[in-house]
Amino acid sequence: MRSAFKTLTALACVTALAACSGGDTTDTSSGTTNDGASGQKVTITVATFNEFGYEDLIKEWNAANPDIQVEHKKAATSNEARDNMNTRLAAGSGLADIEAIEVDWLPELAQYPDAFVDLNDPSVEGRWLDWKTQAATVDGKLIGYGTDIGPEAVCYRADLFEKAGLPTDRDEVAKLLEGDWDTYFEVGKQFVAKSGGVAWFDSAGATYQGMINQMEAPLENTDGTPKPLDQNAEIKALYERILQASVDDKLSAGLSQWSEDWTAGFQQDKFATMLCPGWMLGVIEGNAEGVTGWDVADVFPGGGGNWGGSYLTVPAQGKNTDAAKKVAAWLTAPEQQAKAFASKGTFPSQVKALEDPAVLDFSNPFFNDAPVGKIMANRAQAVTISPYKGPNFFAITTVVTDALTRVDVDKTDDAASSWTKAVDAYKALGIS
Numbered sequence: 400m401r402s403a404f405k406t407l408t409a410l411a412c413v414t415a416l417a418a419c420s421g422g423d424t425t426d427t428s429s430g431t432t433n434d435g436a437s438g439q440k441v442t443i444t445v446a447t448f449n450e451f452g453y454e455d456l457i458k459e460w461n462a463a464n465p466d467i468q469v470e471h472k473k474a475a476t477s478n479e480a481r482d483n484m485n486t487r488l489a490a491g492s493g494l495a496d497i498e499a500i501e502v503d504w505l506p507e508l509a510q511y512p513d514a515f516v517d518l519n520d521p522s523v524e525g526r527w528l529d530w531k532t533q534a535a536t537v538d539g540k541l542i543g544y545g546t547d548i549g550p551e552a553v554c555y556r557a558d559l560f561e562k563a564g565l566p567t568d569r570d571e572v573a574k575l576l577e578g579d580w581d582t583y584f585e586v587g588k589q590f591v592a593k594s595g596g597v598a599w600f601d602s603a604g605a606t607y608q609g610m611i612n613q614m615e616a617p618l619e620n621t622d623g624t625p626k627p628l629d630q631n632a633e634i635k636a637l638y639e640r641i642l643q644a645s646v647d648d649k650l651s652a653g654l655s656q657w658s659e660d661w662t663a664g665f666q667q668d669k670f671a672t673m674l675c676p677g678w679m680l681g682v683i684e685g686n687a688e689g690v691t692g693w694d695v696a697d698v699f700p701g702g703g704g705n706w707g708g709s710y711l712t713v714p715a716q717g718k719n720t721d722a723a724k725k726v727a728a729w730l731t732a733p734e735q736q737a738k739a740f741a742s743k744g745t746f747p748s749q750v751k752a753l754e755d756p757a758v759l760d761f762s763n764p765f766f767n768d769a770p771v772g773k774i775m776a777n778r779a780q781a782v783t784i785s786p787y788k789g790p791n792f793f794a795i796t797t798v799v800t801d802a803l804t805r806v807d808v809d810k811t812d813d814a815a816s817s818w819t820k821a822v823d824a825y826k827a828l829g830i831s
Contacts, residue, residue: 439466441722445730446472446495448480450681451546451709452739456730467722476657477501481793488514494714496723497730500543502708504793505534508542515542516713516720523728530785531748535710543710544731547745549676550778551609551704553583554683557767558692559671563593569769573698580610580640583700587650590671598652598670603645603807604800605656609674610637611796612704612786618796619789628798628825635818638799642814645807655808662686674699676706677775680744684765695769703781708748746775753779791830798824 447453457469472495474480481504487493488511500508508514518541526532527545535543553576557567565586566572576583587599600606611617617634619625628634645651652670654661664670665686673683675695687693711727713720729735736747737757744763752758753776761772802821805812812820 441467441719443723443726444470444495445497447499448474448477450743452743452745456735496717497727498712500710506790509537512537512540512542516715527748543712544727545748546709547678548748549705549707550775551674551676551699551706552774552778553696553698554675555672556692557694563590569694569696572696576698580700584644599650600672601652601654601670603641603651603803606641608706612706613701613784616787618792621787623789625791625831627831629822642806651807653808677744677746694767697774697777705782
């Protein structure tokens with residue numbers, strides 16, 4: 400994590416130098432570069448991660464826009480994309496024309512608004528939910544067009560529920576799990592007792608994500624100052640509660656999300672439930688190809704929660720920022736986001752898309768024809784807390800999830816020793 404902060408420090412220096420340099424007279428901040436209108440063919444690269452549902456959309460764009468062709472680059476994970484962005488922003492070159500960023504590391508990048516093109520435009524005013532736009536606005540400058548949001552439901556294996564004597568109908572499962580986290584964990588203990596070795600959920604880290612996103616200011620105060628980890632009793636209690644359920648009660652499969660073992664676990668009946676924001680539906684379907692039994696319940700422990708959601712940015716270092724801005728605006732239009740939702744389950748953040756029958760009436764055959772449009776719309780309405788996530792959120796939350804992983808996945812530490820290491824790692828960040 401120290402190296403990440405060094406990268407960001409270098410980025411500040413690079414940004415300052417670029418602002419003072421007379422070597423490049425192109426006004427990339429206002430977008431005066433080639434947009435393909437002159438008939439000259441322009442290639443725009445779009446870099447995303449995980450599943451954005453853009454494959455068919457890019458084909459559609461390319462067929463209709465011969466002068467502006469789009470190439471798609473997809474990183475395997477959000478962390479991989481973040482590392483690439485920080486490194487290449489600091490270097491001043493090498494980024495895609497359009498870079499997707501995840502909401503948890505948006506606050507880091509918002510410290511350097513001059514590194515991005517201002518995307519404000521009358522044509523997109525009012526396009527997104529207000530809070531989605533506000534999160535990407537710095538001193539009046541819009542650095543990101545919203546893609547999806549992550550309202551969470553519970554995805555489950557109905558066939559494994561049946562073998563363990565639990566209800567399988569999605570409405571009955573929703574009633575079974577209705578309540579707080581204690582309810583979710585208690586049902587999990589009932590399942591594990593009769594499952595023949597199948598775990599209740601995939602990992603402690605995933606459970607942490609679901610729980611921390613229901614807290615107002617989990618790791619930083621709302622003025623941006625971090626909460627020292629050794630004094631954060633709320634987070635320590637959350638950490639201990641998760642490990643009690645995961646390790647002591649044996650509810651976790653001990654699979655780190657995005658790892659090869661985790662991916663293989665979908666094919667091996669390793670776990671029966673997952674906390675699933677909309678964008679996770681496409682991930683599950685891809686990893687569990689050929690596996691039958693997945694369904695979605697309109698419920699979430701503790702009421703509601705939002706995990707993730709992303710933006711498209713246009714780095715100012717690009718040579719074709721006008722064209723990139725056009726492509727980013729098109730990809731994040733309500734019509735396109737409705738199609739992305741149908742493709743990969745990425746639930747839209749656009750106001751009109753949330754009213755679109757193509758979204759609300761959409762059902763997913765892989766998940767037993769679950770009406771995922773209505774379910775995710777209901778889950779979005781259940782969200783009552785949008786946690787404060789400042790510039791140090793990503794670094795601190797990584798320290799905590801690493802501590803959970805050492806106990807749940809690596810099995811190298813017990814809860815107490817891993818927490819001690821987390822406190823030391825937090826102090827090494829040098830942020831308080």
